[in-house]
Amino acid sequence: MDDRRDGEGGSDAAPEDGGQASPRRGSRLRSLLVDLSPLQQSPAFARLWIGTSIAQIGAQVTIVAVGLHIYEITHSTLAVSLVALWALGPMILAGFVGGALADTFDRRKVSLITAVIAWTSIGTMALIAFLRVELTWPYYALAAVNAASATIMGATRGAMLPRLLLPQLLPAAAALNGITMGLAVTVGPAIAGILVASVGVPWTYLLDAVLFTGAFVGILGLPAMVPDGKKSAPGFGSVVESIRFLRGAPNIRATFVWDLTAMIFGTPRVVFPAAGALVLGGGPVTVGVLTACFALGALICGLFSGPLGFVRRQGRAVTLAIAAFGVCTALFGVVLLVTSLAGGGIAPSEPIIPAIVLAGIALAGAGASDNVSAVFRTTILQAAAPDDVRGRMQGLFYVVVAGGPRVGDLLAGGIATLIAIWAPALLGGVVIVAIMLLLLRFARGFQRYDAHSPTP
Template identity: 80%
Template sequence: MSGEPGARRRRLRELLVDTAPLRQSPAFAKLWTGTSIAQIGAQVTIVAVGLHVYELTHSTFAVSLVALWALGPMILAGFVGGALADVFDRRLVALVTAVAAWLSIGTMTVIAFLGVEATWPYYALAAINAASATIMGATRGAIIPRLLPTQLLPAAAALSGITMGAAITVGPAVAGVLVASVGVPWTYLLDAVLFTGAFLGILSLPRMRPDGERRSAGLGSVLESLRFLKRAPNVRATFVWDLIAMTLGTPRVVFPAAGALVLGGGPVTVGALTAAFAIGSLLSGLFSGPLGGVRRQGRAVTLAIAVFGACTALFGAVLLVTGLTDAPRDADTPLIPAIVLAGLALAGTGAADNVSAVFRTTILQAAAPDDVRGRMQGLFYVVVAGGPRVGDLIAGALATLLALWAPALIGGILILGIMLILLRTARGFQRYDAHAPTP
C-alpha cells in the first residue's frame, strides 16, 4: 500500500511535460526562458495594435490591414531569413533581428506617446516587427538541434508549445486590461520591456556557424532549399499536412458573427472561443510527457490532424444545430450549453494542433541536415504565416456563400477524410522512425 502513492506520482511525472531539455542544456533553458517572456509581450502588442488602429479609424477593415501589411514581409523574411541562418553565425543573425524587432516596438511606443494618429507608421512598424520575429524564429529553430540531443527534441517542441499557449492566453488578456486602464502607449511600453527577455537567451549562446561549406545567401540558396525539399518527402509532408489543416480548418473569422447571431454573448463569447483554442494547446503541452516515446511520428502527425479535423467539424455542428433552434440569439443572451460545447470542440482543435506541431517540428529539426535547416525553418514560418490567412479567405467565402457553420463543418470533414486517406496511401511518411530520422 505504501508504494501506491509513489507509483501514482511516477505515473503523473511521466504524463507531465518532460523538462529534461531545461536541465540538460543551460543554453536551451536560457533561450526558452527569454523566448517565453518575449512572446507574452509580442501577443500584447498584436492585440494593442488592433485596438489602437480601431481607436484611430473605427474601421474593422483598417484593423485587418495590420495583418495584411505584415504578410508579405513575413513570407519574404521566411525565405531570406532561413538563407541567412544557413550562411552566417546563427547567434549573430538572431541577435541582429532581435535588435530590429525591439527597435520597431520602441519606435511604436514613442510615436504613440507623441500622439501620432496616422495609421501607416503603425502598419509599417508592425510589418518590420513581424518580419524580424520571423527571421529570429527561423534562426532559433535551427539553433535548438545544436543544443540538444535528437531524443529530447519532442520535449523541446512541447515546451515551446506551452510557451506559445501561455502567451496567447495571457497576452491578449493583459493587453485588454492595460489598454482600457492605462492606454495604448503604456501597453506598447510593456512589450518593449518584456522583449528584452529575448536578449537573455540569445546572448548566452555560443557562436554557431552552420555545418557544411560556405555559401551565399542569395536567390540560389533559396532555390537550393526548394530542390532539397523536392527530394525530402518526410520534411515536405510536414508542410503539406499542415497546409491542409490550416487552409481547411481555420473558422476563426466566423467567431464575431457566431457570438452575435448564433451563440449569443457578443464579444465575451468571441473571447471565450478564442481562449478555448489556446487553453487546449496549453493543456496538451503540459501533459505531453508520453509524446517523447512515440517513434512513428509521421503517423502521429496524421492522426493528430485527423482529430483536429473532427473537432473542427464538431464546432461547425454546434453552430448548425444551435442555428436551427428557436432559442434567443441576440448578443445579450448567451446560450451557455452551446458555448460550452463549442469551447470544448475548439479546445480539442488546439490540443490536436499542438500535438501535430510537436511532431512536425521534431521531424523538421531532426531530419533536415544542419546546412539546410535554417531555410527549412524559414519555410516552416512561411507555411505557418500563410496557411491560416488563406484559411481565413476560404472560411469567409464559405460563410458568405452558405452559412456560418459551413467553414468549420465542411472543412473539418474534408480534413478528417483526407487524413484517413493519407493514413493508407502515404506509407513512407507513416513509417517515419524517430530513432532513424530521414528527410
C-alpha cells in the first residue's frame, strides 16, 4: 500500500509537478530558496523532519561531549579517537541488520524500538556521569550502542520517505534533511562546548536525552508502514539477496562508488589540528573554524536548494558535484601549500587570518558541493530502489557513509606523514577531479539517469 494515498503525502488532486509550479512563478529569489513543499504536502513528513532536526542537534551535542569527557578522564587524544573506533564496527553491522529489519517488519515499529534503545543509552550515559563513573569502557560501549541505533533509525527513515512523499518531492526532502544535518553539525558542537564549560558533562548528556524526545514525536506521528512485495527473514541470506540485487542495479551501485571516491580521497579533516598549529596558526580555534565552514557550506547550499528539484539528469549532477567537491578540496590544499611556503616551515605565533579565510571558503565550497551530491544520491536511491529492498539499500548507504570517511582519514594521515600537511587535500582533490572526468566520459549509463523514469 502506498501511504501517500492516505492524505499524508499528497492526494489525487495534486498537480503533476507535485504542487511546485505556482510558487516557482514568484520572485527569482524565492525560486532559489529551499522548496518547502514536502513539509506542506505531507504532515507525517513534516512531523518526522521537525522531530529528527531536534534530535540531531542533541546527537551532535553528545558526540562532542563524549570526546571532551573521555579526554577529561584520560588526558589522552588516542583515548578520544577510540570512541569512533568502538562505534565503527557496530555501525557497519547495524547498517546491514537494520536495513534487513526495515525490509521485513513495520518500519514505524523498527524506528520506534531503536529510538527507545538510543534514548536509553543516552540516559544511561547521563546517569553514570552524574554518579562520577570514571571508567572509560561504559562510555565507549554506550556511544557504540547509540551510534548503531542511530544507523538503524536513519536507514529505516530513508526507506520510509518514498512512502510519505510524491516522487518529484524527494529531492526537496533530501535538501531539507541536508539542512537538518548542516544545522546540527554547526549548532550542536557549539552548544556542547558552552555547556561542558559552564554546567559540566552530565548535564550536557541530559540535554541530549531531552532533545531526543523530538525523535519520538516524529515517529509516533507516522502511519504503519509494512514493506511492499516479497519479504525475507533478516539474516545472512537477506544480506546476500541485497548484494545480488545491487549487482543488477548499476545506477544505485554508482551512487555508492561515486561517494566512496569522494570520501576516500577527499577527507582531509585529520590534518586540521596540524594545520591550525603549524601552518595557519590559531590552534584549536582554527580547527573549529575549519570544521564549521564545511558544515556551513552544506547548510547554505540547503537553504538555496530550490533549483535542484528541476534537475532531470541526476547521475550527471552527482558526477559534476563531486568534481566540484574535488576542486574545492584541492584549493584547500593549495592554501596550505602556499601558506607553508610563505612561512618557511616555521609555525606561526599568531593566526594568519587571510589564509584561514581562504581555507574556510574552500571548505565551505566543498561542503556545498557534497550537499548537492548527497541530495541527488539520496533521491536516486529512494526513487529507484524497489520498496522490498529499499531498507537494505539505505542500510548499505549508511555503511558507506560510516566507512568511507574512516578509510579517507587513514589515507590522509599516511600521506600527510609521508609528504606534507597540504598533500592529502591537494593530491586527493586532483585525483577526485580526474576520476570524475573519466566517469563523465565512460560511465554513460549513470550520466543518462532520468529522474522522470527512475531505474535501479
